[in-house]
Amino acid sequence: MTSAAQFSPATSSFWNDTGKSGITSWVFSTDHKRIGLLYLYSVLTFFLIAVSLGALLRIELMAPGRTIMGPQTYNAVFTVHGVLMIFLFIIPGFPGAFGNLIMPIQIGARDVAFPRLNLFSWWLYIAGAAIIVTSLFTGGGPPDTGWTFYVPFSERTGTNVSLAVFGVFIVGFSSILTGVNFVTTIHRLRAEGMRWGRLPLFVWSVYATAWVQILATPILGITLVLILAERVLGTGLFDPTKGGDPLMYQHLFWIYSHPAVYIMILPGMGVISDIIPVFARKPIFGYKMIAFSSLAIAGAGSLVWGHHMFTSGMSDNAVLIFSFLTFVVAIPSAIKVFNWVSTLYRGSISLEAPMLFALSFILLFSIGGLAGLILGAAATDIHVHDTQFVVGHFHYVIFGGAGFAFFGAMHYWLPKFYGRRYHERTAVIAWALLFVGFNITYFSMMVLGMEGMPRRYYDYLPEFAPLNLVSTIGSWIMISGLILMMVNLFRGLFRGEAIGQNPWGGATLEWSVPTPPPTENFIEEPVVTHGPYDFKGAGIP
Amino acid sequence: MTQPTHKDYAGAKLGMWLFLFSEMLLFGGLFLLYGVYLARYPQEFTTASRHMHLFFGTLNTAILITSSMLVAMALTAIQRNQRRLTLWLLGGTIFCAAVFMFNKYLEWSDEFGRGIYPNSPKLAAGPPGESVFYGLYYLTVGLHGLHVLVGGTVLTVVAVRVWRGDVHAGDYIWLENGALYWHLVDLFWIFIFPLYYLVL
Amino acid sequence: MSSDSHAPHIVGYGKLIAVWLGLLFFTGLTVWVSRQQTGIGHVWGSLAISVVKSGLVITFYMHMRHEGWLLRSLLFVALLTLAIFIGFTFFDVLYR
Amino acid sequence: MYPNPLTTTQAVDPVFKFILGVCIVLLVGITLTMIAFVIRYHRSRSPEPTSQASGNVWLETVWIAFPTVLVLAMFWFGWEGYLSLRNVPKNALKVTATARQWSWSFTYDNGKTSSKLYVPVGKPVLVNLVSLDVLHGFYLPAFRVKHDVVPNMKNHVWFVAEKSGSYDLFCSVYCGTGHSGMITSVEAVPPAQFETWLNQRGGAEHAGKELLEKHGCLGCHTLDGTPKVGPTLKDIWGRSVTVLTNGKERTITVDDRYLRRSILEPKADLVKGYPPVMPSFKGQITDDDIKTIINFLHAGGEAAPKPDGAKLAREKGCLACHSLDGSSGVGPTFKGLYQKRLTVLQNGIRMTITADDTYLRESILKPKAKIVEGFQPVMPDFSDLKTDEVQALVEFIEGVK
Ligand code: HEA
Ligand code: HEA
Ligand code: CUA
């Protein structure tokens, strides 16, 4: 790797070598690392709010009938839970936090291509988030439409849908700008020797994600504008009484929102592809296929949106085609899973926290993804569509997949930026609690869905009671794990044991710079001479 | 480092193009709806588009095409270091934008006067296809108008920078990107015009 | 200013004016075509003309002619995506 | 693969079994391999990697081809099953399901409406789906069918009930506050019984109540005094309510004019504490119907008209076991039962009691508590009856002299 990278005293790093301090040195900073941390803290804030709402949902569903809230409140809670999780946590989270923190260093750049635009994106994100939060307390109260904002209900409900939708629009704009920034960065700012074939897989996945952000998000933008127009001007484009077609709304919404699920998972897959080789001390198996499958998922993933509409009254031909394409997207995901598992073969595996998260990612994502196949087949989707089975599916892929990858990334990379690390044994305990609680919570939901319990149900028939109770209890185990994990992680970052430049023995560029990295990342311009997983080439024992 | 973190000309242009792609998709959503509803209500769309002001539509098309040429010339001018000419050409472009908006204003006030606006009683009483047509028309053209305003503002800023000498033959990326944006606004209109004014 | 290897291309005024005349001509043509009685074919006819017009704008005014393969292919990808979004929706709309 | 599945369930279940089976095998395989690798190549056992392989063309080809074949099979079976769900048998009975926030109503060819979907066992049923407001979803888990109910769009589903019984019918598409309460059932009954039911006119006790059901009022209002999405309609006439008129609060007494306005322009006076979600019924409800409803609400001071004991006794099947003419059946006759002295066994202890109100009520709700001497303890318990229904039955029995 860069032979010139020197150990510099930790006293001079991006934390302090700008000469400025105080809050303004953060919220007006154009340094990608500072912006990354800003994103990290903002998305975590919304994550914790949304997670608490999720816990409330589970408590309400603990027993049939009213437990702690009425139906209207319940509807608002799951809507806000979904909106915060999707639009304010998981979509901006990966590109915003880790894309910013890691990607420029991994390609050997000093910063992203448009640092000021980057800052502007964060501000837009905050503005949009502020609008969404405002919408909860003003007007007709928090929106109660579900995160999908389906018409005509969303046109007619008296709750504050307009403002919420506007907030999401702004956040979407921020996401587009981030995408533009990242694609440009990866095209233009790779260090000397950083050929496409040497890009770390995380960079590949961020690249694929950025394209989805650029090409799909605008469709969400226009869809939200249309809802606003429906509500404010009464244009009636989706209103069946005025000649509009509610199904067109669903098409537009899913044209964005299906690719968006790959915005959530792709960077997660990238993280896993970076963690596994390091902790198995072996080059990743099938680098090219993994890199290519990221692009394939992003591309083919844009063609399958109709699988959310099998029961909607869409034409049978469309069902045929969208079901077929849905199965096609499963293939690149399968390729990745097989390659990850093969990487373990004849390696030297160390089960530290990041690796535990990565391995459990493979398992949970596979369960969620295989459940996705049941949803993708037309006949079976008819039965489980809009039931708790779907809820189980997407929590497995989003939380078990993207979420676990996010936690893994926090354990893997954050110490690099803080210079200190968490307590290992506690992290493993927290992981175990999360993992066990997770499966209890969401597996029960999948079974409930198979038995026929619809989703977005505040109340249910007595026959569904036992599994709901099990699921709720599982969520408490998960909660204890999550709290333990967060406390341990952040306590460690500020007070834990100090770490050196390359604590895990990684071969990608971020491990070749001092810990924490200096403002301009590299003390001397890096010249890349080996691949991202070539541990020998990097001289790592 | 050799990386040109400051002026990466090709990078800036790439970024602009990427942004333009996302704009295309933004309008694309509306074109998608147009296509679907045209397929469903061909008759109503035809009748409704007959009531559009073909004169204003054609005039505005010509104006936008002209403005597009002017801004392209402004780029040539700055590359040739003809600062004064650049300013005139930019001024011409912005003037065209203003005329375009003024025409829109006339056209819309006339249509409002005839009781055609979203959710108007007249449209509600008519066949659903027509109200869908006008709903789409107002949204598409409204969004386009917004882009004209933004584009005009951007070009004004660029003009000021040219005038102050920040944008010059050695560094004209601002002008080039502003021009790209303006051409895109023109491109959208090239499609809006036949779709709304000429469907027979 | 630029790290590009190739020098910026300057498009002469004459060419710009020629393109302008072409665009005006096509505008006239599309209006004229639409006044002929040829039924739904118009939509396709006028769209075809619009495609030619936008091709002119992109190639000359937006300098696509002088850009490398990268930008060209990216533009192609973006347009293809849009076409797919529109086209696939019709799998539903046409056969309902 | 499934040439002519007889029922929708038979069309879907094999697909489930196939896909689930493949998924479980794959998942178990992947998990075990992973665990085996982790154990075998753990750093404690394998301090150094023993391979630096970074790819293998053959292996990689295999795992592109292998999933491709599997998913194509899944896709195809899924599609075949779906086609069976779409191809409605020719002889299907037609019913229209009307969904509104938040109730279902079913209309049969002869104009009969009902709030439960009665179907004959063994005969395919085609349900046409109509929505009066927002999206709803028609979901019958037992038959694996589901379809969205979209305003202004012609959608349908079909199914066959193979066994008689009661099956849950859910609203699957989120439709607002009352979404989870938008539940009813499919009642599959033997064809003969179905015919009888279908041709029975005016089943409901009161025309007014039938109208409330038909127009979906009971999706949001109750007749038993508990508030639902809207205020209860029990004892509404003459009640004083606080309403918001143009944002101003005022208190009014409910009279005919107010009731009529509440139905036609619900937004004019909003009852305080309730969301403004009631749709206007202008143009959907005839003037006669409104009059009938208002009349019903007048009289229905105590709301639901008293249930008819005689009818209940017949419908609930009491008379199958108890006679009215003094003859002894499976159970004792009702004739002269009231105030009779009876010998009963309670927990095996013999005692003599008088058949009074309390005793009769207990016998209906908990028949096993006291068994009349000489009879078998076979009476099912009817604890699902409503209090007023039990009362009506008791009164009916008292009347059989
Ligand atoms: C991170 C987010 C994420 C991801 C990655 C996915 C991935 C997939 N999803 Fe999911 N999905 C959601 C988030 C996500 N989904 C959400 C949020 C919803 C609900 C939205 C709402 O209505 O609110 C949803 C809903 C949803 C539906 C609609 C359900 C309904 O409403 O009726 C469908 C239907 O086809 C579907 C399918 C799939 C498929 C086939 C994949 C595939 O990409 C999965 C591929 C993965 C694998 C296949 C597993 C790994 C591979 C192996 C173990 C190897 C062996 C595999 C083979 C041999 C094939 N998803
Ligand atoms: C990133 C995505 C994400 C994540 C991580 C989660 C996480 C959780 N969600 Fe999910 N959920 C969605 C996205 C997500 N959700 C979406 C998109 C929907 C659909 C909405 C719709 O239908 O429109 C949904 C819907 C949904 C439902 C279905 C509602 C219904 O259909 O009726 C339920 C029900 O149980 C639920 C529960 C949970 C639970 C228990 C968690 C658990 O992960 C939460 C576990 C809880 C903890 C681990 C809490 C621990 C922490 C604290 C209590 C705070 C402590 C504070 C500090 C430390 C400061 N969610
Ligand atoms: Cu009706 Cu949900």
Ligand SMILES: [Cu+2]
């Ligand atoms: Cu999807």
